[in-house]
Amino acid sequence: MNAETDVLGEPYLAETIDFPDDDEGPVVATLVSRLAGRPTTRAVLHVHGFADYFFQTGYAEWWNERGYDFYALDLRKYGRSIRPHQTPNYVGDLREYFPDLDAAWTRITERDGHTHVVASAHSTGGLVLPLWADERAAGLGELAGMVLNSPWLDLQGSTLLRTVGTTVIKQLGRRAPRREIPRKVDGLYARSLHRDHDGEWEFDLSWKPLKSWPVFAGWLAAIRHGHARLQRGLDVACPVLVLSSDRSTLPAAMNDDVHSHDIVLDVEHIRRWSTAIGRHVTYVAVPGARHDVVLSLPRPRATAYDQIGRWLTAYVD
Template sequence: MTPDRVLGDGYTAQQLDLGADSEGPVIATLIHRERAAADTAERDIDSASRPPILVMHGWSDYVFDRGLLEHLGTRGHDVWALDLRKYGRSLLPGQTPTSIDHLSRYDREIGQALRIIGPGTPPVLLAHSTGGLIAALWAQRRPGTVRALALNSPWLEMHLGPGARTLADGPVRLLADRLQHRPILPPGSTHFARTTHRKYGGQYEYDLDWKPERGHRFPADTFAAVIDGQKRLRAAGPLPIPVLVLHSARTRIGAKFTEEMRRADSVLDVRSLVHAARGLGPDVRIEAVDGARHDVFLSDADARARSLHFLEDWLETISS
């Protein structure tokens, strides 16, 4: 492990060798927060009862929210994070950002990460957006490997629900066979970046090469892999582990930026998300966070605090 140049002091990173694909060598990056004696001393917390937490990012994203990781660490959790292949720290020269032909390929880096964290201590996966879909599929395929799922606006279903996904499935697969990792969609909007990044007066700083204002160009193979993953998730049986789903209380998606987008999900359709989340299993807690953005932890201070409160309260229930 080496010091992590993104998060700074107290964080290390190590590369996970994933072999090679048609674009060359492939790696993922596992980040670890070094535990400090002061983490639990002031709060009288028994850290042994707290599960580790593995944080996973969304599409066109990477792990950079040190404040979230510190918050979890000071509450007794052993905190880890994973930049998936072709994202953030793991993006190598010559690679197509975010390109993947099947979401199950991420099993390799998730499996390696869990082995390093330790087989005797299954972690909670705290995963955002597309990462939430990947985490849910992992938990279904690999029962017993994770303690629980905490999903931050997970991309469990397409806009307008399963009917829209079914209509898109065939054409997208045909285009993916032809285009592979070439883009299938036009560039996205800058709406989310305008509500979060300091360049636009927001509260958060992140690398616009790794998390571009309009997102990376969406590869055809990745879009097909997401639709396939959503289809498999819907067809799978219920998860036997606790699940928390946090999401914005409202959706505001449109071609033109509006001020309402500062306190809404401007990326995903909340109604489709919630409908899919209800089918994840018998122990699912769904919390609408008033004023939250697509990434609930990158919201204004009041909505971020509400999101952290819901997360803390749920973690207490599964740790007791």
Template sequence: MIDWRPDVLGDGFEQLTFELGIDDDPGLVDSTRDTQQGPLNAHQLVATLVRSLPEPLSWWNRLTGRQRGLEDVDVLYVHGWSDYFFQADLARFWTLRGARFFALDLRRYGRSLRPGQTAGYIADLGDYDAEIDFALAEMRASAPRSQEARKLVLLGHSTGGLVLSLWASRHPGIADALVLNSPWLELQLSARGRQMIAPIVNLGAKYSPLEGIPQLDYGFYARAVRTVGPASDVERINTEWKPEQSHPVHAGWLRAILAGHDSVYRGLNIEAPVCVLLSRRSALPTRWSEELTRADSVLDVDDISRAALRLGPSVTVERIDGALHDVFVSGDVPRADAYARLGRFAQGWRCALD
């Protein structure tokens, strides 16, 4: 029996844990950390699926035959690096339109992170196929039997956008649309910079995959989110799962990311229509300023917009003035703009299928 349990987001949200097996690489477990759940717990790989279902149609709508525009749509969300799913308002956007909303906390992230594990580590982005396949299987199994085949929207933020783009390209014909929220499709150093450092990273990852990679994160992006983001979402952030300064970066993980960027650079073949939501501009987070509350301080949005055109034959790029890296936790005006653009894409896409 499927064991859906109440989720940390409260009413309207449930979670389901998938067991992915035992991680037998001792280098990925910090044995010096004390855990209350036993020494083997850190070796257990799990992923967590969160769901939020739409309210049943009112008796009047059922009587008159009126339906919400996305009644036959399922959405699967995947978070970014050093992140997890907490955006209840984003789920509500979809469920108010009749869609079923699901979100994955990938292995070693958020709800799926176990004490002693190396947060966020992955050696091959293709390994995430396991939890994506589990999630899609559960979504299909739990679909209302009275309906025909449901439409699938993949929704990815930052690194999650890269993961889902690669997955959709490798699995044609499954997703009906792809929505990317500031997807990490290219390294901040641009393609040329990535190609220059890749041999060094690959060599280091071959011999010392857990070697630390220097990074500059002063916590300014987290501060920007706290300053202008929606209070209902910001107040529920678990800083152990989404720390103000990101998780440590390791050579093996970076090698996997660079391989994904290289695949995008060479061109993917996503047949479904793609909508890419981005801030209009980037800002360097070298010191705190109010500018960081109105720009993407994580990625170079111009590089990302160019890389997005390599995803497939049908790509819409939406540049949102004043948006943060996660456009859906931006200030009030850009956040409303982001939702309006998402709504326009979703409505147009769904109508085009009829």
């Protein structure tokens, strides 16, 4: 394995995976790994969300303690995989991420010999991962389960925005895919997480900026196409656990709600569309959780881990 010590330090390793050039030039993804304390054929593959990358070390350690090798994939143009010539986080079709996932999967199963793999994803990754698993079903015999942490399964906002607005977005995405979509980002979510502001976590603000990354018409159109595909119904055969907060809100300033609600997505959408993912879906609302449930305050964080553990024992391990 051509891997070096990761930016997180030992025992984390990072492997750069090269892909054919796209319209901006060279493309890479990055596979981060942290092995369990003893040899195992069990592994986890985790995928981050938008304006994000893997830094959730507590999540990796929790899986290691259960006897799983942990892998996390920084997709092309995210985090460790951003290159100076690229538009951060941009693709025009969610299927552009599928080669990244294919390459990671091949390394975990064929090269590293894991025969029992749990796929995991957060937010936008929670949309991409089921779409990939549905399309690649015949080649994923090692897929034992899937954990989705606040997956982005529908566009937040009014019915008018999700219908008429989506039509406009798709038209604009075809005509001017790199046109930036105006939006107001207050930075409250990232501030609630980062230890230099109102949180307890350390992450690179050049990879996960306080005020996110720009959103472009082509990327948002790709997201809406992905939403439509999922909402028509997927056929993910393995057991799926979907976690979210129990409440959403849109706060105007930093307050207790920022730390105890999903202030990014609408949890009612997550609950509604989770059943469209596959044959065996368990949905759990975690009281007081943040958008990233494993970065919640200590009590809801412990609840989230307890729910994952119970689900694993009941359906996967």
